[in-house]
Amino acid sequence: MAEAAATSVLGTISRGHLECPICCCRFTDPKILDCLHSLCLNCLEELISRQQPRAEEIPCPVCRRVTAVPDTGLQGLPNCFFLSALVDEFNKQERLLGDAPADTRKCEECDEGLEAVSRCLDCCKFICTKCLESHERMKSMRHHRIIGQEQNRFDVTPINTRKKATPQCNQHTNQNLCFYCETCKTLACGKCAALDHRATEHEYREVEDAIRSYRQDVGEILQRFEQSKEEFKVADDSLTNARNRLSIIVTRACTNITTKEEEEIAKIRDKSRFLRDKVSQIVAERDRQFERAQQSNRDKMEWAEQIVATVNDLMQQADGFELLDLKPKVMHNLEFQKELEFEQAQHRLSFIGVNCPDVVTDTDLGEVLQEERWELREEISDVVLAEFECATGVVCLSNGDIAVIDSDKKQLMNFTSTGKYKTTGGEKLNELWGVAATSEDLLLVTDEGFVKVFDSNLQFIRQFEPSQNEDDVDTDSRLTDIAVDKNNRIAVAIGGRKLISLHHQDGSFITAIPNGMVGNDSAIAIRERIIFTNYEESRLLCTTYTGDEVFNINTSLDGEPVRPCGVCCNDAGDIYVSVNLKEGEDGEVHHYSAGGVFIGRVARGLYCPLGLTFTPSRDLVVADKFSVKIFKRV
Structure with missing residues (x-):
């Protein structure tokens, strides 16, 4: 039952987070677009092949935002290393959980068909007692991680999506990336800093300082977004109150109209109907205005929350070097904060009344008042x-x-x-x-x-x-x-x-x-x-x-x-x-x-x-x- 539950959980997580939106399969060589959505490289290549003659741009199938294709082609798009690591680990765990029960497992190292008593996590194989002794004698396998059969039945190796090794410079392969040039928005090694980024207009700092500053900037922007959420709530409540007031007031106005109609029913039935229709028409248009304003505010907030959720996931899952590599895209996406303004209620539109004077056959039943007096x-x-x-x-x-x-x-x-x-x-x-x-x-x-x-x-x-x-x-x-x-x-x-x-x-x-x-x-x-x-x-x-x-x-x-x-x-x-x-x-x-x-x-x-x-x-x-x-x- 525990293995079945673990398999179910892995499947749910995979469908929700590890599947490409195009092929609906687990990511293969995932690439990150400018909008921070990830897609398989092969899926992107098939997608761009259908976008001729505009092959220099590719639209995101999730949000429709356009990403410019690098000069080096789709291979030049940033890799999503943490998604690749997650997919590899999930595949490994599913293979582990999908094997036969421990009491029927056979050794995978020899052909004698002996019962497996242990599992090597580095070789990802089940081994018997004899092979375990050989495994431990061999110098190259002496430090492999060995777990017992009972431990293996329920143990799921912790998922590690972060690269531990310091990335190497692509230009100087024996040099670690230790600087970040703020001017060029790129990582650099010591040689790059001395040769390519030494001019006075280049501002660079150590990677750790750059990561710390980057996280601080993102944190401040996300904090301002929380204030925007409060502004959205105030605006949404204001629009809701205005719509509720309009509903109550128009009900009252229609009641007044109906009362006046009954007093003059023998003479002005048709004019009464015309006046109600006019009120309903005005109210419907105003309600549509309020509804459009509310929907616009909600769409803006939903769009903003999607960006924030994606950035938060990236901040939590990616390592510092990947974050710096993606900094231009992340900061560009976070510029939505500057444009996040919400429409407020126009309270004058939430009133409607009726002025009904005494009437005779040749006069109107009343007039529609669009402002309170x-x-x-x-x-x-x-x-x-x-x-x-x-x-x-x-x-x-x-x-x-x-x-x-x-x-x-x-x-x-x-x-x-x-x-x-x-x-x-x-x-x-x-x-x-x-x-x-x-x-x-x-x-x-x-x-x-x-x-x-x-x-x-x-x-x-x-x-x-x-x-x-x-x-x-x-x-x-x-x-x-x-x-x-x-x-x-x-x-x-x-x-x-x-x-x-x-x-x-x-x-x-x-x-x-x-x-x-x-x-x-x-x-x-x-x-x-x-x-x-x-x-x-x-x-x-x-x-x-x-x-x-x-x-x-x-x-x-x-x-x-x-x-x-x-x-x-x-x-x-x-x-x-x-x-x-x-x-x-x-x-x-x-x-x-x-x-x-x-x-x-x-x-x-x-x-x-x-x-x-x-x-x-x-x-x-x-x-x-x-x-x-x-x-x-x-």
């Missing part, structure tokens, strides 16, 4: 019973009601979706800033160091205090903001303790997520990942529930930093941030992708925007200090 739909201000002094937080309930906290008046107020005042909470609050709502319409308000829970009528239910370590007793534990995900997990930002505390809906503790960027001015959003801001540092950050950082970016506009105040996410995972362009005035709302890429400006001309949220109908609600503004996508 918002307009002010409603403003809640100057309410007699609820005039705002400092509206800092806002959240929407499932019925469309809008709950607002006023940090100066220390009140929690409730409004209808149209801005009509409903009620004010009776519970006395002290220092509130953030508000959030669960899927069951429970309102969560941060009040100093506690999270207070209210029902939809603003009646107090209970409260809980985010847990803290004994070492943090004297630390400022005021809660700066709060958010709830779709599974009703509650994230609370605690600026003084530099962490985000995660809780179940009943207030029970899940985990603490430390982060030095959590400050007393941080706002927070949560949607499978935790997004939060740092006002003083002008930063927007994202971490996982385990604290692993996803991104950490500057919030800026035209190169100038802007202060992030509030943050929220829509159902597609996109991030919306309220910012102050100047201290205390001139605010906007900015739009970022789920990966933290700036997309555009949503709302401008705000006074001092703070908290923000989305209504069930996907309108954007912003607490703008002295008013609450509702924006509608058009």
Whole structure:
């Protein structure tokens, strides 16, 4: 069974690494092309015979890259010594494993048919007891390696693919190759260095130094390739997020179109179909653009990884002299790093919407919007019973009601979706800033160091205090903001303790997520990942529930930093941030992708925007200090 397993392993390795891509047989006199792929010499000769009249070049059958044929012919191509040695050793091991079982082997040195008891590894023959004595007496065979019968049954001689002898100079056959001329990119002996490479423009060094420098250069290039892999991942994730957003947005757009169609179905069925087709056509073209960009990036990375894998194999298998002999080809192939650039997502192409005005028989159903636009739909201000002094937080309930906290008046107020005042909470609050709502319409308000829970009528239910370590007793534990995900997990930002505390809906503790960027001015959003801001540092950050950082970016506009105040996410995972362009005035709302890429400006001309949220109908609600503004996508 052991011999069968060894044979199977040898066969698998042979098929995967030791067979010529043309003849599909083990390499015979393998030659290395400029692309670092190896082929049998005979196969190359047959291939070039079919390439007339362009016999001066030969294309690689694996990657199609062209290699110039040397003036001396295909024989002048570099030999792949380590592959030749591997093939010879594999052939030897297969012959060894393919022989008859040890108990039936006969001596191969004599004609007496005696049972073999040993094997000479240098002669590669089985021998009997008598021949073993003769073998050991002969001076020329005294140092041969002899192994016993049982040892031979399972022993596989280690494969040695490296040449131990120092290569000799082809021009001066009694001289060792001991120098490498950087100018000529070739190995040289002492005489060559003195006669052919002595001019001042020739720069040569000892072989060991050249090998060491060569390996260092290759290592640096491969290290930069690792950075390129990270850039590729960022670009690929960005494109994936853009495609996902496009899918969600177009579904929403088609839903809006269908709703409008049903309202006007008797008059404009045909126009509705035309409009949907137009949306689908635009989306299909954009999706193809994203797909082409992703495929292009993946093709570049696959091509680069193939080159790197080939170079790594060469670095591991070939000896120093072979590496230096192949240095021009290897370094030429590694120049791909200079051209390895990845296409980034054009986020403006990931949006599509529909503007559907009231229509009559002779008008279109609507217009396709290829860029996101918002307009002010409603403003809640100057309410007699609820005039705002400092509206800092806002959240929407499932019925469309809008709950607002006023940090100066220390009140929690409730409004209808149209801005009509409903009620004010009776519970006395002290220092509130953030508000959030669960899927069951429970309102969560941060009040100093506690999270207070209210029902939809603003009646107090209970409260809980985010847990803290004994070492943090004297630390400022005021809660700066709060958010709830779709599974009703509650994230609370605690600026003084530099962490985000995660809780179940009943207030029970899940985990603490430390982060030095959590400050007393941080706002927070949560949607499978935790997004939060740092006002003083002008930063927007994202971490996982385990604290692993996803991104950490500057919030800026035209190169100038802007202060992030509030943050929220829509159902597609996109991030919306309220910012102050100047201290205390001139605010906007900015739009970022789920990966933290700036997309555009949503709302401008705000006074001092703070908290923000989305209504069930996907309108954007912003607490703008002295008013609450509702924006509608058009």
